[in-house]
Amino acid sequence: MLDFKDAARHPxxxxxxxxxxxxxxxxxxVMARAGLCSRREAERxxxxxxxxxxxxxxxxxxxxxxxxxxxxxxxxPLPMKQESRLWRYHKPTGLVTSHRDNEGRQTxxxxxxxxxxxxxxxxxxxxxSEGLLLLTNDGELARKLELPATAWTRRYRVRxxxxxxxxxxxxxxxxIKIDGVRYGPIDAAFEKRTGANAWLTVSIKExxxxxxxxxxxxxxxxxxxxxxxxxxxFQLGYLKRSEVEEVKPKxxxxxxxxxxx
Numbered sequence: 001m002l003d004f005k006d007a008a009r010h011p012x013x014x015x016x017x018x019x020x021x022x023x024x025x026x027x028x029x030v031m032a033r034a035g036l037c038s039r040r041e042a043e044r045x046x047x048x049x050x051x052x053x054x055x056x057x058x059x060x061x062x063x064x065x066x067x068x069x070x071x072x073x074x075x076x077p078l079p080m081k082q083e084s085r086l087w088r089y090h091k092p093t094g095l096v097t098s099h100r101d102n103e104g105r106q107t108x109x110x111x112x113x114x115x116x117x118x119x120x121x122x123x124x125x126x127x128x129s130e131g132l133l134l135l136t137n138d139g140e141l142a143r144k145l146e147l148p149a150t151a152w153t154r155r156y157r158v159r160x161x162x163x164x165x166x167x168x169x170x171x172x173x174x175x176i177k178i179d180g181v182r183y184g185p186i187d188a189a190f191e192k193r194t195g196a197n198a199w200l201t202v203s204i205k206e207x208x209x210x211x212x213x214x215x216x217x218x219x220x221x222x223x224x225x226x227x228x229x230x231x232x233x234f235q236l237g238y239l240k241r242s243e244v245e246e247v248k249p250k251x252x253x254x255x256x257x258x259x260x261x
Contacts, residue, residue, distance in 0.1 A: 032139030152232030
């Protein structure tokens with residue numbers, strides 16, 4: 001959880017870009033930028049009555065706030081805007097990419113070192129998927145990096161049971177429609193075969209829910225191992241399973257400076 005010890009009751013903290021007197025932004029965006037939660041989570045917190053602005057409990061996320069408004073979340077002042085940070089994490093299988101799980105399963109955030117601040121994942125990896133998961137303390141940055149408009153390539157190594165034709169993989173470059181859902185261009189190539197399984201390399205840009213698994217199933221293959229090796233310019237590299245490593249500030253500015261608040 002975030003440390004509120006040094007936070008006094010103060011006007012909300014805004015980035016330099018948003019610090020112009022009188023400028024207003026939606027409350028969920030301000031909460032996300034402060035690293036408290038994602039925009040979507042902020043909206044749920046507001047619906048649950050956990051957010052107070054200038055002494056009034058919010059009932060709608062449509063509220064806009066300015067630099068002189070006072071925001072209280074769960075009885076504590078909204079913390080000052082933190083410097084945006086990013087971590088690479090090698091997610092193992094068996095962890096849910098969520099802060100809470102209704103089924104009581106262990107989450108990624110349960111398994112992270114306690115020395116980390118409160119972080120949010122950039123996108124998700126499902127329970128049985130593994131590999132690179134980016135983490136950040138900036139909810140607004142996470143949202144920007146997830147957007148399809150960012151067009152960052154997600155790369156995977158995929159082990160799947162079954163056989164697939166080269167022409168089927170080639171056809172994915174034009175995109176494909178499955179059960180009414182349109183998936184954008186996918187770059188997939190055969191790597192090697194081990195027994196009844198084939199290893200493939202797959203690159204996508206949209207990252208829709210369970211996209212790789214659904215596309216492989218459509219081609220008659222069952223994915224039994226899915227490893228994300230890259231997300232945009234960031235690589236899994238030699239990061240060991242369950243290991244987390246912060247991206248150096250200089251590298252962060254070089255790679256995603258235009259996305260920082």
